[in-house]
Amino acid sequence: MTIHSRAVMESNGCPRVSQQPGHWKTPDSLRVNIDGSSFLVDKTILCENCEYFRALFQSGMRECEQEETQLQCVGIMGFLVLLRVLDREQPVLSSDQIVEAIQCTAFLQVPALTEHLINIINSENCLLMYHTAATYGVWKLSHSSALFIRDMYADLKEDLHALPNKLVDYIESLLPSSYVAVCSHSPSTELLQDLQRTVCYLDEEHREWKVLTHLPVSTSTTMAGVAVLDNKLYIIGGVHDVSKKVVETGFCYNPAANTWSTICGCQHLRYNLTLLGHEGCLYALGGEYNMKALSSVERYKVSNGSWGFLSPLPCPAALVVSAVAMNRIFVCLWKGKGATDIHEYVTERDQWLLVTTLTREHSYGLYMVAHKDNLYVMRNGPCDDFLLCVIDCYNLSSGQWTAMRGQYGNSKGSLLTAVVRGDSVFTLSRQVTTEYTIEDYQWRVKRESKGFGRIGSIYTFLMRLPKAAVSPVRKSPNLPQNQNLRDCPRLSPQCSDIL
Known part of the structure; x- marks a missing residue:
C-alpha cells in the first residue's frame, strides 16, 4: 500500500x-x-x-x-x-497510536505532537503514556503523565504494580494537587485585621478545611479576578468597598516560598472580571467599570511583566464563564431567552470563534468545567426549582450536546463553582464539600467533607502545596501601601519585588 x-x-x-x-x-x-x-x-x-x-x-x-x-x-x-x-x-488516539506517536515525537523531536499527547492524557491511557514516554525519553510527556497519576493515586494505586519501581518512586515523590478556596474579602488594615481573610485548602484525609495563608491587608477578592498559573495564585482587580473603587495592584502568592508579591494591575481598571491562567499568561476577560460591562480583554505575560490588549469579547460581559479543554480556551456568553453561546479564543490568530449555542428555556450558564474533550455547562434549573443545577455536556470531538441525567445541588447549595482533578470534580457550599466521579453522562457522588463555612462568593482552584506551605501560617503580610502602581509603565517588568 x-x-x-x-x-x-x-x-x-x-x-x-x-x-x-x-x-x-x-x-x-x-x-x-x-x-x-x-x-x-x-x-x-x-x-x-x-x-x-x-x-x-x-x-x-x-x-x-x-x-x-x-x-x-x-x-x-x-x-x-x-x-x-x-x-x-486534535485526534483521540488508540493505545497503538499512542505508542507509535510517542516513538515518532521522540525520534523526530516534534513539540506540537508532544503537546497534543499531553493534552489527551486521561485515566485510561496515563500509565501507558508515562511508561512509554519514560522509555523513549520524552521527559515533558513523562512528567505530565506522572503528575496526572499522582493526582489520581488512590484510584490507580492497584495498577501501579505494572510499572518499574523507579517510575513508581518518581510518582510518589511528586506533590499532589490540593483543592483550594478563598471567599470574597475587602481590604483590611493592619490595626483591624480580619482573621477570616484567609486562603484555605481541603485536608482530604481529615475531610476538613485548613488555613493555607492570610491575604495581604491591601488585597481585595471582592469582585476580583482569581486564577492559578504555574502553581502561583494571582488576584487582579477587586473593589475596596460599596463605592466599587478598584484595587489597582495585582497580587501573587507563591506556595513554594509561602510569600506574596505585587504586580501591575490591568491597563483598563475593571471588577467582576474573569481571570484565566494559560501557557505562561494571565487573561483578564471582560468585567465592569463604572457600572458598565466591558468587552475588552487583556493578557499579562509573566515572562516580561507586561499587559497588552487582545481582540475583545464578541459582546460586553461580566463574570464570564470560562474553561480550558484540550489546551483550548472557551467562554460562555449568555444571549438571553435561554441561549448561551460558547466561543473559543484562538491564541495564534487572536480571534474569537463561535463554537456552538446551547438553548434551554428559563436558563443561563452558571459555570463550566472541562474533562477530557468534554465541556460541562452547569446552569440553573427550571423556574419551579431554580436552586438545582442541570448539566449539559458538549463533546468537542463530535460536536454534540448531551443532557446529563439528574439534577445536582439541593438545600445545602448548588454547583456555583467546581474544579476538575483527574476523573473527579470538586464543588462546595457552606454546608458541604462534595467530590463527584465524572462518568459519561452522570456525576456520581464519591465522598463528602465539611463545607466551606464562609459568607460571600467563593473562588476555587487547584494548587500543589509543599508540606512547608501547609504548616502553621504566618501573619498577614503587610505589602507596601503607598506605592502608586498606576504610575508604573504597563509594558515594563514586574512592578514590585517579592518581599
Whole structure:
C-alpha cells in the first residue's frame, strides 16, 4: 500500500499538511518513505515543526538536496498522527497510536505532537503514556503523565504494580494537587485585621478545611479576578468597598516560598472580571467599570511583566464563564431567552470563534468545567426549582450536546463553582464539600467533607502545596501601601519585588 500526502493552502496562504490521494508535488515537497509506504509532504512544514528535519536540512550534507528520505525508527501510524497534528487536528488516539506517536515525537523531536499527547492524557491511557514516554525519553510527556497519576493515586494505586519501581518512586515523590478556596474579602488594615481573610485548602484525609495563608491587608477578592498559573495564585482587580473603587495592584502568592508579591494591575481598571491562567499568561476577560460591562480583554505575560490588549469579547460581559479543554480556551456568553453561546479564543490568530449555542428555556450558564474533550455547562434549573443545577455536556470531538441525567445541588447549595482533578470534580457550599466521579453522562457522588463555612462568593482552584506551605501560617503580610502602581509603565517588568 502506498499512502500519499500533499500540501494544501489555507485561505490565508499558509501551507498545511494533510493526507490526500494523488501525486501532486511542488519544489518544496519531500517524499518520506516508511516501511514500504511513502508520504509526500511539505519540507518547509517539517523543518518548522520537527527538530530532526530542521537539523537534517541545515546540516550542509547531501541530504539537504535530496527529494526523498527514509525513516527507520518511525512507524506509519505514528507518522500519520504527526501529519494530522500538524494539520491542526486534535485526534483521540488508540493505545497503538499512542505508542507509535510517542516513538515518532521522540525520534523526530516534534513539540506540537508532544503537546497534543499531553493534552489527551486521561485515566485510561496515563500509565501507558508515562511508561512509554519514560522509555523513549520524552521527559515533558513523562512528567505530565506522572503528575496526572499522582493526582489520581488512590484510584490507580492497584495498577501501579505494572510499572518499574523507579517510575513508581518518581510518582510518589511528586506533590499532589490540593483543592483550594478563598471567599470574597475587602481590604483590611493592619490595626483591624480580619482573621477570616484567609486562603484555605481541603485536608482530604481529615475531610476538613485548613488555613493555607492570610491575604495581604491591601488585597481585595471582592469582585476580583482569581486564577492559578504555574502553581502561583494571582488576584487582579477587586473593589475596596460599596463605592466599587478598584484595587489597582495585582497580587501573587507563591506556595513554594509561602510569600506574596505585587504586580501591575490591568491597563483598563475593571471588577467582576474573569481571570484565566494559560501557557505562561494571565487573561483578564471582560468585567465592569463604572457600572458598565466591558468587552475588552487583556493578557499579562509573566515572562516580561507586561499587559497588552487582545481582540475583545464578541459582546460586553461580566463574570464570564470560562474553561480550558484540550489546551483550548472557551467562554460562555449568555444571549438571553435561554441561549448561551460558547466561543473559543484562538491564541495564534487572536480571534474569537463561535463554537456552538446551547438553548434551554428559563436558563443561563452558571459555570463550566472541562474533562477530557468534554465541556460541562452547569446552569440553573427550571423556574419551579431554580436552586438545582442541570448539566449539559458538549463533546468537542463530535460536536454534540448531551443532557446529563439528574439534577445536582439541593438545600445545602448548588454547583456555583467546581474544579476538575483527574476523573473527579470538586464543588462546595457552606454546608458541604462534595467530590463527584465524572462518568459519561452522570456525576456520581464519591465522598463528602465539611463545607466551606464562609459568607460571600467563593473562588476555587487547584494548587500543589509543599508540606512547608501547609504548616502553621504566618501573619498577614503587610505589602507596601503607598506605592502608586498606576504610575508604573504597563509594558515594563514586574512592578514590585517579592518581599
